[in-house]
Amino acid sequence: MKNKKKLTIGLFGLGCVGGGLYEVLNRSSLIDAEIKTICIRDQNKKRTLSEYILTTDRYAILDDDEINVVVELIDDANAAYEIVSEALKRGKHVVTANKKMVAEHLDELIKLARKNEVSFLYEASVCGSIPVIRNLEEYYNNDSLSSVTGICNGTTNYILSQTNRGLTFAEALSKAQELGFAESDPTMDIDGYDSKFKLVLLIKHAFGITVQPDDIANTGIRNIKPQDLNYAAEKGYRVKLFSHAQKIGKHVLGMVAPYFVPETHFAYTVENEFNAIVVEALFSDKQLFIGKGAGSYPTASAVLSDIAALLFDYQYEYKKEQSVIDTFFTNDFSLDIYLGSSEGEIGLNELSFELEYTRFVSDEYAYKTGRVLFSELKAMDFNKKKHLFFAILPDASVGLSENPRITGAQKNKELIPG
Ligand SMILES: NC(=O)c1ccc[n+]([C@@H]2O[C@H](COP(=O)([O-])OP(=O)(O)OC[C@H]3O[C@@H](n4cnc5c(N)ncnc54)[C@H](OP(=O)(O)O)[C@@H]3O)[C@@H](O)[C@H]2O)c1
Structure with missing residues (x-):
């Protein structure tokens, strides 16, 4: 196992899963990870979180060199693709739950992650809490x-x-x-x-x-x-x-x-x-x-598990590609x-x-x-x-x-x- 490092997260989406992740991460003392900025779509929506952490500008996360992990939990597959590919290009690890976006761009995103030597994880996108x-x-x-x-x-x-x-x-x-x-x-x-x-x-x-x-x-x-x-x-x-x-x-x-x-x-x-x-x-x-x-917490738990895996530089290796x-x-x-x-x-x-x-x-x-x-x-x-x-x-x-x-x-x- 490699040395643990600090994860600074830029979170996209604060709905069912994003909101769940925010709570679950705050309650988990085991993971050294902090959400620095949250990007949402509608700045007029009523929220319980303080405004200083929120933004509607995706570049507030993408351009922030301190943020080394992008967690993408939005409900728009096209915007998600733009955000995720941009994050990978900028050398940020990505965790996502968006099965449509991942399935439609799988090889391209794997390539980008490999090229930029970052992790691209999506456990929550298949069967929520089941670690399949x-x-x-x-x-x-x-x-x-x-x-x-x-x-x-x-x-x-x-x-x-x-x-x-x-x-x-x-x-x-x-x-x-x-x-x-x-x-x-x-x-x-x-x-x-x-x-x-x-x-x-x-x-x-x-x-x-x-x-x-x-x-x-x-x-x-x-x-x-x-x-x-x-x-x-x-x-x-x-x-x-x-x-x-x-x-x-x-x-x-x-x-x-x-x-x-x-x-x-x-x-x-x-x-x-x-x-x-x-x-x-x-x-x-x-x-x-x-x-x-x-559901909010079950899906957030799978996202959290991917975030925890980043602490040890976990990446999918797609080992089976080579034998098939x-x-x-x-x-x-x-x-x-x-x-x-x-x-x-x-x-x-x-x-x-x-x-x-x-x-x-x-x-x-x-x-x-x-x-x-x-x-x-x-x-x-x-x-x-x-x-x-x-x-x-x-x-x-x-x-x-x-x-x-x-x-x-x-x-x-x-x-x-x-
Ligand atoms: N819900 C589940 O149980 C579940 C299970 C497995 C996987 N997933 C996947 O998880 C992802 C999120 O689902 P959800 O149910 O949490 O959706 P949701 O409750 O509808 O929340 C979507 C969030 O995304 C934000 N958003 C939308 N477009 C955006 C953009 N262009 N830039 C920034 N923020 C944007 C919305 O902002 P506003 O708050 O401003 O509207 C909202 O906070 C989806 O890919 C979904 O397929 C969900």
Whole structure:
């Protein structure tokens, strides 16, 4: 361990997480770190903090040579990217919780951090308080890791916990909004984008490759109907939204999609706003991490842990990048799904199945189960198909195509450090 040093922090954002961090840091006597300046957006907002520490000028932090750490906790991914890249260029360590910003600019920000010999940490951006990034980074051996599966979004897990108990999707969403679990525009959560940004980071640290967010299919839960929930309940399943990635030989596949899970599945009892991740590896088998994926203090605790790690010059090393030179992401595989349609057979026939196991048609509803090509499913953009809902069936085995097409440029190639 290297010598401890003093951390002087410039904090961006004083909302849910930033406010939590301010309190948590003040209460923690173990960390020799001090917040010198806080940059916010609206100087007219009423706050309990004294004004001398606040600014609306980002350069009050970026130009301050005494500040050696920027903690970025704002709710604007574009501004966050500008702030974070500028901070790295100026040789400041960065800790952030912004999964969208990190997922969209991952390789570029890693490069900048390396070039400027600073740390760039983002534990809080995936599943809040659950220490999954550092565990994937440090603990698991690449060759033996086979899959990572997570409930990475508390809002959708809360909504699904309610629909699994009989509420309609609309009722469950409005309850989540009343309780502050869902935003007034819930698109990022319920259409699976938030879960997808987190999956990009999980794939990077589990399998060493960088996947562009657009290359990963994300289907959420907004089109789930009572008939789909009845089907699941009759079979003894609950519906969960998973961020899932697995490695098969030299290929990595990944998706955000609704899954039907039986009582024996780890996720069956992970309810409400909780998050969970299962890491599967050859020798250790399955390991489950569970905890609060959001909220002021839980998220602040992960940020605090990154700040504490800076005291010892901790950096992600992305060790797995070097052993996966021929590993590629692909959407070229088949798997078993349930497809429900509120527009009868016409709806069902919009997606052709390689194999069909069951089909049911009534005046109000129709469904079929069977095997589909995932690339065709991805091309349909199910978030926009109001009359259709699909879920991946329990124990759906994945069939990789004979010559799987590589999806997206494997940008990680140019990242190997010199
Ligand atoms: N909330 C959670 O549970 C949670 C969990 C995991 C990760 N995250 C991530 O943490 C980050 C912060 O989320 P949050 O929930 O704390 O957001 P929030 O409560 O909406 O607070 C956002 C803060 O950012 C400030 N801000 C916005 N744009 C700014 C800019 N251009 N310059 C300076 N300050 C700016 C706002 O200033 P004003 O106060 O002046 O409006 C506010 O203080 C996001 O990236 C989010 O995805 C949040």
